[in-house]
Structure formats: C-alpha cells, structure tokens
Amino acid sequence: MTSEMSKPAIRTESLSKWYGKVPALAGLNLDVAPGEVVGYLGPNGAGKTTTIRLLLGLIRPTGGRAEIFGIDCQRQPAEAHRRVAYVPGEASLWPGLTGAETLHLLGRIHGRVDEAYRQELISRFELDPAKKIRAYSRGNRQKVLLIGALMTRADLLVLDEPTSGLDPLMEQAFRHCVIEAQERGQAVFLSSHVLSEVEALCDRLALLRAGRLAESGTMADLRQLSALTVQASFAGPVPDISRVPGVTSVTADSHSVRCQVQGSVAPLLEVLARAGATRLLSREPSLEELFLGLYGEHEQPRQVAAR
C-alpha cells in the first residue's frame, strides 16, 4: 500500500479527446499528488467534464493516457475505480428509490462504505433518507450524491460541480468534509464554478481553456502572473502615472487614482511617494479576477508548470 500511495493520485500524459475535428481536450499533462486538493477550472465547454470522464474510463481518449495511483484508467478501469469515488455533474438518480436505498446502492457500486461516517454525513447534510428521490429538491438530490461519494472514504474524490444546488450552509458542510478528507490523506480533484470554494479549499489550480491547460499552479503562483490593484489618495494634485512602467488601467478623479500594476511596484511607489500620497491600498487579484482576466482578454494561453 505504501508504494501505491507514493504514486500520483492522478497522472495524465498528453491526454486528448477529439470529436471529429473539434478538440474537446488537447494534450493535457496534469499530476495530482496523494492528499492534494486540486481545483479544475474553466469556462463552459472547456473540457473539464471530458477530462473527468476520461479519468473514469467512461469515454475513450483520442491520444495520451491517464493513470489513477499508477493504474491505467482505460486498460484497468475496474481496478482504478476501487480507489475513486465520483460525484457527477449532472445525473438523474432513481426516482422510485428512497435516499437510504440510493445510498445503499451507491455503496454497493463502490464496494466500500464507512457505515458510521455515512450516518454522520446524513446528519451533517440534514438529509431525510426516508424520502423518495422524486420528493427531494435539486439540492437534496445533490446531497445524496455527495454523501454517496464521501462515505466511501475513497483515496481519490473526483467531484464535478459538487455543490451545485446547495445552500450556503450545506456548502460550508461540504467544505469541512473536504478539509477532513485531505487531513485523512485523501486526494480531491474538484471541478467547480464556485470560485470562492476553490480558492478556500485547493492547494493548486489547473485552468482549462478550449481544451488546453492554460495555467496551473498555486494561488500565489497565479497571482504573480496577474496584476496587483493599487489605489492611492492625495491631499494635493493627482500625479499622472499612465507612463509608469507596468501600470495599466488607470482611473483617476480629483483626489485619488486607481490602477493595475504588473511586475515590480517600485517605480509606481516612487512616483506616488514623490506626489505625497496620503493613503495607499493594494489588493491581490481574487480568483474571480484571475479567471475573468484569463478568459476575458487573453488571446494566447500561457503555460506555467508549477508542481
């Protein structure tokens, strides 16, 4: 078991999926270490769900390969699935089954259940397991899928939009579960549009765009690639900082100026200090700003390998 756990939880090598002439995924090289929480982001249609389905052997790659704890996902999918629990992005459950029956079935599918933990999860997520699936709201059905994955204590959790439909309290419960899973040494591969959740939980991020890995690294790594927001206030005239190296997106009024700074802030600070700035605020970009900056403006994807 020790040698198995030293292998990456996920490793992809040039993993590709083409539908005719359209690349849904092109040349993905990605590693997820055991016990690591990796966020997988991208706009709609970027290839996130395609990646997950390739990892699970549900679809066949056009090229490349993928492994889960060293097990080839295509050649030995059943063996790979022993270590994985999966929450699909969109799936209908069985309307005539109750929550308890569905959890029983999900446990049988995986083959491994921590019964005591399942009961704890049912309590944490405030699920009434006696109700039939068709009587549940969208959020409660999602809870069933979440509990079904978490209760297996699988070495790797593959979660596709796991908090879709959950209220903020249940999102909080989910975050605690992920933190506990990580503390237990479980790896988590999280595909989500809830950027605050990804920012809070993930050790590393991988950002996908048009089927290609556009950026990957820690939040700190990614922030270095993006601009710092600086705001300065003045008692006197506002200086012209539009020509300062690294400064862009300058907006100014009579007593303050706001701008974005890429690279060193030293030239800007020098100008602001000479102009007698009375107040200085700086803010690192949020994940949402990174996301919008990457997908809203950039034409060419940049490759940053930080593992």
Next chain:
Amino acid sequence: MAVERSARSLVARYTIKRIARSAALWGYVFGVMVASSAYSYSRIYRTHAEREHLAAVFGQDHTTSALFGPAPQLQTVAGFTVLKVSMTLMIIGAVWGLLTSTRVLRGDEDAGRWEILASGRTTRSRAVSQALAGLGTGAAVLWLITALLTVAVGRSSSVRISVPGGLYLALALVASAVMFLAAGAVTSQLAASRRQAAGYAAVLLGLSYGLRMVADAGTGQHWLIWASPLGWVEQLQPLTGPHPWALAPIGVFTAALALLAVHLASHRDIGASTWPDRVARPPRLWLLSGPAGLTVRLT
C-alpha cells in the same frame, strides 16, 4: 469502519430488481390468456361437430394464417389455444422485450444513471454483460410465471395439457421476448436515445412480422418463414407438433445479438452512440406552439 462488499454483480442484481416485477406481471397476463383461451374453447365448442366445423372454416384459411399463423388441430383445445394466444403473445412479448432492454440500457444512459453505475468496479462492456444477464433472468421470471399458470391450467380435465407440453408452450410464448430483449440491447448501442433505440427495434419487429405474414399467406413463399425471427418461434409448434430444433436459430440469434451488444458497448463512449448522431440542425418550429402540439410532435 469501512465494510468491503462485492460490487462485481451489482449491475446484474440491479437490473433484475428493476424488471422482475414487470416480468412477473406479464407472466401472469400470459398465463391468464392461455387459461382464458383454453377454458373458453372447451365451454363454447362443446361437441365434436362444432369443433370440426371450426377447424374446417379457419384451419385452411390463408387470411387467418397470415394474421395469426397456421392453425393445425383446431378441433382440439391445444390447437385452438395455440392459435388464439401464440401470435398475440409473441408480439406482446417482443414489445415488452425491446421496451424493457432499451429502458434499462439506453434510457438509464440518457439519464446519466449509467455513468454512476459504470464508475463503480466494472467496465463498460462488463456492465452491459451484467445488464444482459439481468435481462435474461427477467425473461426467465416471465417464463416461470407463464409456465406455472399454463401447467396449472393443463391439469384441468377439460384442457388436458401435459406438464412437458405446458412448459414447452410457455417457452414458445416467451421466445420472442428473449430475442427482442437482445435486439433492444443492440439498438441501445446503435442509437443516440431511448426513443431511437426502441424505434429501430420496432422496425425489426415489424419486418419480422411482415416476412412471417407473407410466408404464411399461401403465396408459395413459405421459405420466408426462416428469414423471420417470429417465423422461427412459429416453427416451434407447441402442443400441435413440437419442433424443438427450431430453438436453435432462436438461441443462436439471441446469443449473437447479446455478444454484438457487448462488443459495441466496449467500442463506444458512454453517452454516445455507435451510429453518428446529428447534434445540431436548423430549428424546426412546426407544432411547437404549445403542449398539445409538442405532444403530437414527440409522439
């Protein structure tokens, strides 16, 4: 603590659980129809002369033969029962088979439930194999209930069908269901939706019935009976002159389709279809004016 449980046969057990009630219900219907036909014959046609007259009128009639199959020994309870129920239950069984297998295979896949099942300790092809095993077990339930009621009816002094004869009759009545369970499994791999899959299998059923009809219409093309799966079932001739060797093409056809379904499943993505699906087209807005129009269009 974590409890290890076997997940290997989960899909088969899940499939059995899904269809067992339906199979038992239709088995009951099949059995009741056999009983109803047998008892009604013995009550309506009481005398030998009445039975001979019936046989003379319908026994050689090509129209009857084309619609319901040949009618040998109509002067007996067995002959009349076979004529009355076999073609009807053959069609009902085939429809049940193709709808059941397309529901379990393609329908669940369309709903995303197959993705959940296939993410367990199985592979795409193994999951389909297990589903087929489950469907086959469902067909066995259909046969068992039909057989129990048929044998029970056969013990009546007015009906007098032997136990082996009753078991064989039940087998003949469910044979088409078995074949079209397998046919639906194949079309579930070929088609992009449950509706399409059921449609393709229904076309096969229609062609089978049409070929059998031409073969039995007295046009001198009786050889066409061997080109039709329903024709093979007809050749079994339960109670009136059994030909068990006709089970061979039925068995080979079913096995071949089952293997083909597994093969096709292993060579396609979950959620996709073997035959290309047109994923986009210009809008067709006809009938999309409200619920009634939508219903017509979807039907």
